Structures are given as C-alpha cells and as structure tokens.
Amino acid sequence: MSVVTRFAPSPTGFLHIGGARTALFNYLFAKHYGGQFLLRIEDTDRKRSTDEAIQAILHGLSWLALDWDGDETYQSHNADRHREVADQLLAEDKAYRCYCTPEELAEMREKARESGSSTRIYDGRWRDRDPAEAPAGVDPVIRIKMPLDGQTTIADLVQGEVTRSNDTLDDFIILRSDGSPTYMLAVVVDDQDMGVTHAIRGDDHLNNAFRQHHLFAACGWETPAFAHIPLIHGADGAKLSKRHGALGVEAYEEMGFLPEAVCNYLLRLGWSHGDDEIISRDQAIEWFDLANVGRSPARFDMDKLSNLNAHYLKDAAPLRLAAIILADAEAAGTTVSPAAEERLVAGMPGLVSRAKNTHELYDLSKFYLSDTPITMNNKARDALDGDGAHEVLSALAERLGEATSWNEDALDGIAREFAESHDMKLGKIAQPLRAALTGSNVSPSIFEIMAVLGRDETLARLENARN
DSSP, X not given: OOOEEEEOOOSSSSOBHHHHHHXXXXXXXXXXXXXXXXXXXXXXXXXXXXXHHHHHHHHHHHHXXXXXXXXXXXXXXXXXHHHHHHHHHHHTTSEEEEOOOHHHHHHHHHHHHHHTOOSOSSOOTTSSSOGGGOOTTOOOEEEEOOOSSSEEEEEETXXXXXXXXXXXXXXXXXXXXXXXXXXXXXXXXXXXXTTOOEEEEEGGGHHHHHXXXXXXXXXXXXXXXXXEEOOEEOTTSSBOOGGGXXXXXXXXHHTXXXXXXXXXXXXXXXXXXXXXXXXXXXXXXXXXXXXXXXXXXXXXXHHHHHHHHHHHHHHSOHHHHHHHHHHHHHHTTOOOOHHHHHHHHHHHHHHHTTOSSHHHHHHHHHHHHOOSSOOOOHHHHHHHTSTTHHHHHHHHHHHHHTOSOOSHHHHHHHHHHHHHHTTOOHHHHHHHHHHHHHSSSOOSOHHHHHHHHHHHXXXXXXXXXXX
C-alpha cells in the first residue's frame, strides 16, 4: 500500500503552531514510506474562512519547507460530490431526513443537560418516521443512521485501542437544511476521494473518528488508519494559549527563528529518537514513525526553542544570514553600502555565537552595517571619556598604521606589545578600542573586528573616536 497523508487546516485564522506540528508529522510519515503528503483547505465554513488565512497557511507551510504533493485541494469545491454521497446514503436507507424544529432541538439539549446524560442528545424521532408527517415550512436536514447498541473500537496508531459505547453516538447531520455538507461528511468523502491511507491529527478529533468510522462503513469504504497525537501544552502544563507566547507560525518567523529550528523543535514535541536532540530533515524522514509518538501532551518551552535556534544560527551559511539581516536593515530604513555588506558576511562567524535569533544578530551586527562615523551607546561613550583613553587610541592608531600584516594574530600581537611597552594591561586598551570600533561595550573579539573592518576603516573609526 502506498502511504497517503493529508494536512487539512480550516482557514479561519493563522497556522497554529500545533497545526504546524501536525503537518510536520504527516509530511515525515509520508516521506518515510515514500508516499504522498497532500494539503486540503477545509473552507466549507464560508462565513469564517478568509483569503488572508489561506495565504497565512500556505506561507507558513512553505516557510517550514513542508512541501505538499500536487495542488492544494479546497473542500468547498467538492460540495456537489458531498451532496451526491448524501443522496446515495438516503437512497440506501442508511440516512434519513429529519424535520426537527429549532425549538425541538433546543428542548432535547436542555433535557440532556438537566439529566447529565452521556448518551445521545438527539432522540432519533425522525429515524423511522413517515416523511408524510413532516410539518409545513421546515427544510429537513439529512442524518446518518448510527448503530443503536453495542460498542465501536478504533485501533489508533498512537492511542492504542479506544472503545466507545454506541449509545453515545448521535445520528449526526451530514447535510444541512440549505443543502451544504457538514464537516463530518466532507472529511470522509474527501479522504476517500484523495486516497488518504492515514489520518494523522490532534487528539481533539478522537471523538470524531468514531462517527467518521461508521460513515466510511455506510459508504462501503475502508476507513483510513487513525493516529491521534496529543495536543501541545504550555510549560505550566495547561493547554497552550496566548499567554504562553505566540501561537502562529508567522509570529515565530517574525521573532527571528529559523524554520529548520522550529521544525526540529516541533519534531521533538511528543516524538523521540533515543537521546537525539539535533535532527536534520533527512534524519527525521529516515527515523520518523508513529510508534515513537507519546500519548501524553508535550510542553512547549520558548527557552528550549531559543537555545535550539542558537545552534542552527551557528550552522547557517553567512550569506543566508546576511540576507536576513539586510532585509531587516531595509525594513528599518537603513541604507547599507556594498563595503558594509562585505564586512557583514565576513564578520558573521563571530556574531552568531552571541545571538539566539536573527533580531539579536541584527542588533549585534549594526557596527558592521554602518560606515564611519558610527553611533555610540552611552557605555561606549563612557569608555572613550575614560582617563587617558584618547591618548591611548591616538598612540595605538599610529602603531597600527605602521603594521605590515593585517590579520587577527598580527593585530593581537601589536596590541599586546603596545600594552607591554606602555606598562598597561590589555584591558586598558581593549575597552576604548572596542568602543571606538563598534560604538558598544559588547562585541566579538576586537582583533577579529579589526581584521574584518580592514586597515582603512579601522583607522578611520579610531580617528572619529578621538574627535
């Protein structure tokens, strides 16, 4: 059997981080078995579905490199097919028209609430009733005939065998009174028509699985294998909510996280491969299977994601990171010269070890992005205003101007020789030098910075600081 999975989000908002993990698991499972990963936009709720949400979903999946096979499917385009199946079930006496009024349905719900009953809310009053008794002016819905007794067991690939008593399963609506299909019907028909073999989704859909199982059976179709993964909780163990941090994938992109770091982190939320923490996409495809998905909710920890992102920043290509930083600079209205762009790329290895996201990286790199004169923060100004700082920088600049080699080792040697000849500790030189070159009191190695800046820019910044 060729494996076919699908990710089926509703376009009523952004791509939730939990939805992104569901998409990732579907993608990896399909690729592990050489199958297909499909995308279905479940837009049957036309009032709440928006084009902006659809674009957010498509962008989020693309940013995470979860590339789906073929074109995305829009559920609303299949409404005629959904109605066709409902009519067929009606013709085979596996479904029936229900003429209950809103008042009758409200009365049933109230009775169920008062009794605290866990059995059906709908009492099946139109299941075997003659349609000739239908009241005037009521457009019927179509309900599926569910089993009246016994139990239903689903062999879930994550949860194990799960059983429900059939007296808890209503004759649910498959076609509304306006002729539009319900979620239950649309999902089953679309999964069948798309050839879905495995439905991997959040465990909040587990109760739906029992109803959908019977609908598949009524249609004479094989039910896909179900795998219901636990939801993501916050670090405090409560269900993930806005108070735990950003929820949309685009928010993590905006916060400066790399997509491969987000995917790696989501992969480890509820799935494991021994003690491995850093897992590449190729390794994930090779190792992923549902057997290693846990049954307990995973806890989202922003600090752990940040630490993982710091690792991926160190491994990222300097040109790629430079492109991200230059885009941030452009967004901030900063014009960057070609020389500054070259400095940024050359200095990237020394910057990434101090950042956990690209925004921190941008802030750290501003001294490379600027040409002389550079902006000074208050601590840098204090270092330059320190006792004898100007005289030290002036003498050091003269010595640097005589340098025959301009690399980190040579510059380090010059500075140490200068400090020794003036009976000073290296720190007495390093702090005003760092301030003059970067405008800050925190930076990578000053000798690395000088090598990246080059002789002319270094001497220009020292002159600027003395003035």
